[in-house]
Amino acid sequence: MSEHKDNAVAETVLVSSSSQPSQKVRQTAPVSAWNVLVQGIALFSDGYNVQIMGYMQTVMAKLYPKQLTSSIKTRLSNSILVGEVIGMLLFGLCIDRFGRRVGIIATTAFLVLGIILSTAAHGNTVTGMFWMMIVSRGVAGVGAGGEYAVCTAQALESADSSASLQKRRGFLVTISTNLAIVSGFVGSSIVSLIVIAAYGNKASEGIWRVCFGIGIFLPLTIFFVRMSLLDSSQYQKHAIQRRVPYMLAIRRYWRPLLGCSLAWFLYDFVVYPFNLLAPTLVSGFTKNPTLLQSVGWSALINSFAIPGAIFGGWLTDRIGRRQTYAVGWAIVCVLGFLIGGLRFPLRHVFPLFVVLYGFFQSFLSVGPGDCNFLVSSESFPTPLRGHFLGFAAAVGKAGSAVGTTVLTIALNSFQNQTKGQQVLFFIGSSISVLGTLVVIFMIPNHPATLEEEDSKFREYLEENGYDTSEMGLVEKH
Template identity: 25%
Template structure:
């Protein structure tokens, strides 16, 4: 068995901030990244995710006001929202290949800019067609979390707290959602919805400037160089560089999708994609349509349901931190399986338990804790479960199944109710059952070593 060469201790100052270092420096091995670099990258990724979520959630929050402006009926608004979801799905497909070919840092900038553009252009739309086209760009912002998972996985290396560190970044979802709700509530009486979307672009400009000053992942720099060496016929040098950075380049000359469905990754890709699809059925039913489930299915008043949604974001925030911490200790794959399985059981107990607010509200919040929280472990797990050569397209292929699951969840909920079932039974079939199945599907995903380094911040590795 061939043992990888022992890399030298390389300081990051030997690497240029933009561009690749010389081969002399590159072949010394991955640099030791400073705490300042790690912290700066973490903060920028967190803010990029917050404002990507802000744009993503703001559209749903303000859709009723947009509908009033254009005179759309509820049915028309729903159809337009479905069109936006389809457009989001199509655009988000671009992010995986971008990550693996352009790089992690450029992808961070493009996806964040996509969130800014979708917000800014939404302020200028003149009707349904332009709105669907403009909001499709938000697929870039939606996929910003995939960029974070791939980029930070490589920047954190084998730090023993890397999952917990990433959970803070992923917690940008409830933060962004609450910001969107707060800004809409405060600013809508003072200005129209167009101005609210326009104002959302300015913080992102600052993030883009900060993002341009970040370092590219050393793993991607090395991966890109191995491709150049192989193209030049220098296979021995390419293999030596790949060993130094722990890169698997055995199938790197094949297309990304073909690699994902090759025998070594096929089951993992299918199970991970299925887990995203089924779990997003639960997201759609209990998060997006949570108010409807609580009011129609459990008899909770509308005002109480709104309070619950605020508590839900708090539960999600705490859930991200808890599952990020737990993933570092018992393994991220195990954490995801256990979390989503428990979540499915809790939501089932909530649905078929007493119609009493004192029972329903705590159980609903607990269910969301186990529904949303495991995503901090899931996003980071995806980054470490695929080899660097397909880390972007692999993670994104599973990730884009989320909107598909949301569409199926809504359709199934409507179908079951249309067949005569009550809202409680429909929510179980379309939501709770999907949560449970997503946890079961994770059994087929790859087991990943989470060996720790002694240092709190270790050299970046693929």
């Protein structure tokens, strides 16, 4: 086992394209840490571009009150989600087959193209403009979804490249995935506030075009930096680029795959609707809120997820992934039932409602928010990490679409808005109970090193008659 570990943390790595001659390069711990950081910047960009539509719909509702029907709103929200599901599945397969760097090129291309088209959206009618926006947001979603698999896999494998980084692997991965994305959510609200204020707090077409267009800068800025990064030594050692043993892999990993997928589905079922409905949940305290007030309340509520993501990342390395996962879910259960039970008295104590709601959001980030990425990437071997991670993330994203639809219907089914919000929190807590049980019974303990699971998988394949001699990209001497 020590020989495997030595190989895993070796500093000598090779360029990942099998079509290029191998080149020996030194990959030190600082270089690997930089690689992790760059993935976080990329996912921050994705968080911004995904969430910005929620804020811009508030602007569009004032600009185009007749054309922005409920069905158009739904399509605008869901188009990027559908694109993300496609991107997660497609690029999860792509990065295992062709390498992580190939995924960077393709996902950036889709994301940038989609942003350009949505920023320039036009039509003979306003409805026609919306349809162009729907399609282009779907294209951007393919790139954003693909980044989940690309960035998480690269961040995890880079954070495992040396003994010093392995001790902080959980924290490094969580800050470059969940923290980066929720920071992107908050960043989109800050940009929206600044642009709206620049337009005098009055709805204007320029607001949504500027806010969409700003989303193109980060992907392009870091693209060439990301292209200079190498595929991990772990991928180069264990990659399977043909004759993928799908049936053997599913037979071995079906339980953690099901557990990770269900946990992610349940998390997105809760967190996305509560993010989108944040202005609605605080609207009872503010009569006829302005654009700045609507976006500002959303920014405040969503910002609570940031300290939660940092604290959760710290916990994962201290008490373990599964324990952090379960504790986060369990506290969300308690907070949701507490807010739901006190929802009517809380109408008169707005600061307390904001604090409790903020902690609800924060512990969603502490547990499942952080651990979805980390556990869904650590639970599977390197040669199939993209496959399984992409699948689990896609199932999760489907949960966000289902949850948004179900919880919006539940909220609107009550004439008394406060009663509807009470039921909303009760549903969210009930889902969290299921999430806690899924984690306890279906999530595995994490391996100390990625090489540990990769070696077990290779031995398993050999025991079942699979030829492992062609695995990996490293030169054979």
